[in-house]
């Protein structure tokens with residue numbers, strides 16, 4: 001047991017006191033839950049997304065709940081646009097004097113068979129999730145973290161077994177995870193740590209609203225196949241994010257934490273596959289039809 005005078009748990013209320021954080025997509029769902037954690041632990045948090053009004057509403061709501069003044073909406077930002085990102089990062093650095101923490105949570109996709117995804121559709125998803133995350137990281141590094149250090153978490157998606165029906169997003173997020181592996185080495189000299197959190201299926205009203213009946217399919221078909229037998233909560237994601245961001249994770253960089261109730265380790269029925277043998281067999285022993 002360490003001496004009492006030197007003992008201090010990493011889990012304490014002022015963990016992020018004096019820190020300035022930026023959470024993209026922080027006005028809704030998982031992002032909002034990350035904002036609540038960071039502000040509760042003392043950080044000043046800027047949130048941004050395309051819909052500025054939504055971010056102002058969320059900031060007002062959270063400040064009224066007791067985070068008085070700790071949460072602020074930044075300018076409207078589409079992470080598909082480089083100039084929006086440059087303006088957002090300079091806004092944070094100029095107005096708050098720092099950018100210690102960046103959470104790249106903004107992202108999304110539509111559900112589609114891969115054969116039906118147009119070039120524009122594929123580009124839109126890659127620009128949002130891979131290019132957008134890269135440009136946010138690059139600007140945060142160039143405008144602040146290169147000289148001052150910092151911590152970055154990128155939110156990805158449960159893509160270990162691919163993701164039939166959301167191929168474009170799973171591929172883009174795999175790119176984010178590999179980019180993270182490169183950046184963690186390139187930027188360690190600047191004392192920048194960068195990690196990913198890979199959520200499985202997390203219930204957020206905002207997220208599921210996008211999917212209509214496809215969202216219902218997820219709930220009905222996939223949940224019973226999940227080892228945890230339930231969806232995850234936004235709070236279960238945000239608690240992993242704040243741990244990665246905090247000083248207690250000081251030796252963790254380039255890693256990916258799965259928050260998925262074990263979903264990565266089973267084959268999920270993400271698409272219906274017709275019950276007939278349609279892959280031709282190569283071999284000499286006669287096989288029974290169903291084996």
Ligand SMILES: CCCCCCCCC/C=C/C(=O)SCCNC(=O)CCNC(=O)[C@H](O)C(C)(C)COP(=O)(O)OP(=O)(O)OC[C@H]1O[C@@H](n2cnc3c(N)ncnc32)[C@H](O)[C@@H]1OP(=O)(O)O
Nearest residue numbers: 107108109110118120121124125128158200207260263264
């Ligand atoms: C453990 C394991 C767990 C495994 C299981 C894991 C489950 C994961 C569950 C994940 C949940 C979430 O991510 S929840 C988060 C959900 N939230 C979101 O997705 C919101 C953000 N998404 C978006 O904004 C959109 O999806 C995105 C495509 C990125 C941008 O859309 P925009 O309309 O702005 O794009 P545009 O530039 O106007 O359109 C470009 C083209 O995109 C295509 N396109 C856009 N929307 C389309 C649509 N609904 N259906 C078809 N095609 C579409 C068209 O081809 C468009 O071209 P034209 O036709 O020529 O115009």
Ligand SMILES: NC(=O)C1=CN([C@@H]2O[C@H](COP(=O)(O)OP(=O)(O)OC[C@H]3O[C@@H](n4cnc5c(N)ncnc54)[C@H](OP(=O)(O)O)[C@@H]3O)[C@@H](O)[C@H]2O)C=CC1
Nearest residue numbers: 025028029030049050051078079106107201202204206207
């Ligand atoms: N819920 C789930 O099961 C899972 C979610 N994820 C990922 O977690 C993140 C949060 O999802 P969740 O909270 O569920 O859903 P939300 O729809 O609430 O979150 C997505 C956020 O991203 C913002 N956003 C989307 N596109 C852009 C853009 N081009 N520029 C700037 N902001 C953008 C949205 O705001 P606005 O529309 O105002 O721009 C919104 O606030 C997303 O990246 C999602 O893909 C990953 C795995 C599973």
